[in-house]
Amino acid sequence: DAGVTQSPTHLIKTRGQQVTLRCSPKSGHDTVSWYQQALGQGPQFIFQYYEEEERQRGNFPDRFSGHQFPNYSSELNVNALLLGDSALYLCASSPTGANYGYTFGSGTRLTVV
């Protein structure tokens, strides 16, 4: 049973560019959350998607947007990249309506130069 898969694993972008990160949740999970993890820090909540809609959002600017598809997979888009957006972006999935631990992917390492 595949867990959460994320692509790409690594990415280098230039300031001002746009980036799209992808995530496939664990089988049976329909809720997808995205986190940003800066070096040496804990994961920070960006937003959560359920039924193809953004259900909750953390303290991130509108440059961060997302999408969830009918098959529950999800994308994270970041526009007008800043150097400070360099981080590990983690996708986590969970079953809806249940307060259980998340299943995380291995993340996408984004470097903005």
Next chain:
Amino acid sequence: GENVEQHPSTLSVQEGDSAVIKCTYSDSASNYFPWYKQELGKGPQLIIDIRSNVGEKKDQRIAVTLNKTAKHFSLHITETQPEDSAVYFCAASTPASGGSYIPTFGRGTSLIVHP
């Protein structure tokens, strides 16, 4: 919003010793407290959790305790092994609108177990 503090930031122990990591939270509505282990180059992996109606939970060498009154919870690892070396995160999960739950993470503890 919820605020989770985690200490220490680094913990160095000898193989066979015990390790304790402590966290505090601020939101009394938080009712689920998972712990994650993150190895280099990987995403966090759930290792144990505890709910607010339970004071202690054990799984082999790992145990968690929760004090709701004081709003703090701890991870205890006994008989540490080199493969326990990793970054450990605590989290407090708070009910949000629409039936969702959003965990807030601590800043992590880097555990180093020396052979």
